[in-house]
Amino acid sequence: MRILILLLQAAACMAAVDVIPQPASVQTHSGTFRLSGKTAIRVTPDSPETRQVATYLADFLQGPTGYHLKVASGRASRNSIELALGGSSPAEGYQLEVTPRGVKVQASSAAGLFYGVQTLLQLFPPEVESRTQRNVAWTAPGVTITDAPRFAWRGLMLDVSRHFFNKDYVKQYIDRMARYKFNSFHWHLTDDNGWRIEIKSRPKLTQIGAWRVPRVGRWNLIEPPHEGEADTYGGFYTQDDIREVIAFAKSRFITVVPEIEMPAHSLAALAAYPELSCTGGPFRVNPGSPNRPRADNVYCPGNEDTFTFLDQVLTEVSALFPSAYVHVGGDEAYKGFWHECPKCQRRMAEEHLKNEDELQAYLMRRAEKMLAEKGKKLIGWDEILAGGLPDTAAVMSWRGMTGGVAAAKAGHKVVMSPNSFAYLDLYQGDPSLEPETYSQLRLSKSYQFDPVPEDVDPAMILGGQGNLWTEQVPTTRHAEYMTWPRGLALAETLWSPRTAISWPAFVSRMEAQFRRLDEAQVNYSRSAYDPAVKPSRTADGKMALELSAEMPNTEIYYTLNDTMPDRFSEKYTGQAVVPPAGAYMLRAVIYRDGKRSGRMLAVKMSDLEARLPRPRPAAGR
Secondary structure, three states: OHHHHHHHHHHHHHHHOOOOOOOOEEEEEEEEEEOOOOOEEEEEOOOHHHHHHHHHHHHHHHHHHOOOOEEEEOOOOOOEEEEEEOOOOOOOOEEEEEOOOEEEEEEOOHHHHHHHHHHHHHHOOHHHHOOOOOOOOOEEEEEEEEEOOOOOEEEEEEEOOOOOOOHHHHHHHHHHHHHOOOOEEEEEOEEOOEEOEOOOOOOHHHHOOOEEOOOOOOOOOOOOOOOOOOOOEEOOEOHHHHHHHHHHHHHOOOEEEEEEEEOOOOHHHHHHOHHHOOOOOOOOOOOOOOOOOOOOOOOOOOOHHHHHHHHHHHHHHHHHOOOOEEEEEOOOOOOHHHHHOHHHHHHHHHOOOOOHHHHHHHHHHHHHHHHHHOOOEEEEEHHHHOOOOOOOOEEEEOOOOHHHHHHHHOOOOEEEOOHHHHEOOOEOOOHHHOOOOOOEOOHHHHOOOOOOOOOOOHHHEEEEEEEEOOOOOOOHHHHHHHHOOHHHHHHHHHHOOHHHOOHHHHHHHHHHHHHHHHHOOOOOOOHHHOOEEEEEEOOOOOEEEEEEOOOOOEEEEEEOOOOOOOOOOEEOOOOOEOOOOOOOEEEEEEEEOOEEEEEEEEEEHHHHHHHOOOOOOOOOO
8 A cells, every 4th residue: 555655656756747848767756845034045056147137036026925044055955946057957957856855957068057057947836927926835856857958059039020019028928938948039120010229320311211000910011101101109228228138038048149130131221221222112111011122222332332331330240249159131022123234243243253142142241241240140041042151151041941952051050940940930739720820830840859860960050049030920818829738838848858758748848737737817819729620622623621720639510501519510530521502600519528628629621622623822921
């Protein structure tokens, strides 16, 4: 009987270790640690680095517990949390031991200590994420964890050009990233739809480029500005704002990587300085109106003033941001204006450039040199491969992984952010149940992300990144909805050993995290609980419907006669369903472990017909 009790206790402890990302090694043992108002946080040695992490932990715990935990130096005592800097853990790695006597986090770096603290916080009850004081037993299960990240670059990108989010929300977004051990925040600061960073040498960038006419509607169908209509929607970050965000991110061991788009996606800058274009303008900042593929939104590389401008911008950006890399975009540049521009054609002749792709490469090489003079390295989207890659450039691969593979094999460092796994602006559930966007990326697909393709030296892959483009994300609450829980999936694929990747195990831990997100008042998506449908054509031209569910232990029931389905309706068996003649509505529900799960899917046959595959242009990065 005693053995059975011990086994049950061990199983209970194991079930309580619902940490994301999954640690490299977890050993559970009996007993729990109980936090109280008398718990001390001990630092060894007493240094600014250990004090920073200890103060973060004390401040974090004070809100939900009401405890004012003392931070002190010296040896650990009973009922203490010891943060010890030293040992031989890998970079950003840590060891965490929880016993009834106390807690010890040890790491060879302050970042490792911080990540050990994040794991410890996930061992406490979900109410630890509450913004108000809660009366619960603050216990953590007995456990020994040894952990370290798989990749050095674990990132999320937030686009603040399409819709401006203030600095307080940016800090909130970064803070949530830190909970799941992301360490790179890619800040998309400029695009056609708004310039968001103060450049003191070029004040018109924020006086003009940061503002556009107010509009609500489906992106790329929005009505253009009217003559005389005021540009009142937008905003920007002062350089003091930028410094504040960078300092906050540093306290969370997150590097802020700025993106300054060039040569395309530059309409906001050209609205301020139209003389830097090939056509001379005038331009208005685009509120989301159709502007592809032939919009004049590219700098003129035949004009030497363009490079003076870029150097001024990159000088101020490099002085602000301590990151090793500055992202320069380089994607989706329509080069037709260059082909017709006398200045650009003269530049090509003088530099012996064969085509406009090589002209873009020329611009990138000059940008690379500017950044090198300022102690920075260039990184850009995979289009910068066209025409020849600058010698020291890194590549962020978004059009699948092909560009990243080519760059890695050519000796360039790569960050993988393929739209097929890492684009957080896509539908995460069935389009009939979600706010409108384009294409689809379900949670389970994000969890399949592996940044290292076959036949590529893993040493060339810095890591990976999820990207939240915000054309259809006008509010901060919707930014949360689109990021989480797919951000949880990406956090695990970028941190945990590949051998630890398990969808059923992840789902169990994710559902435990949902309670924490609820306490934190995060507006995460529950689309993974919903059914989805994919239409196709049979050989004889009829429409066939494939139903799917993401969560384990689920059954799908459906109707085609416009009645409300339940578990006594037709059960989906995995074979595509051909609707009978006259059917005009599909309805489907999911039962999980015998209970109704998620929302009901209801789609008209005419809408499903419209979904059938057909050629279409790319809809953004």
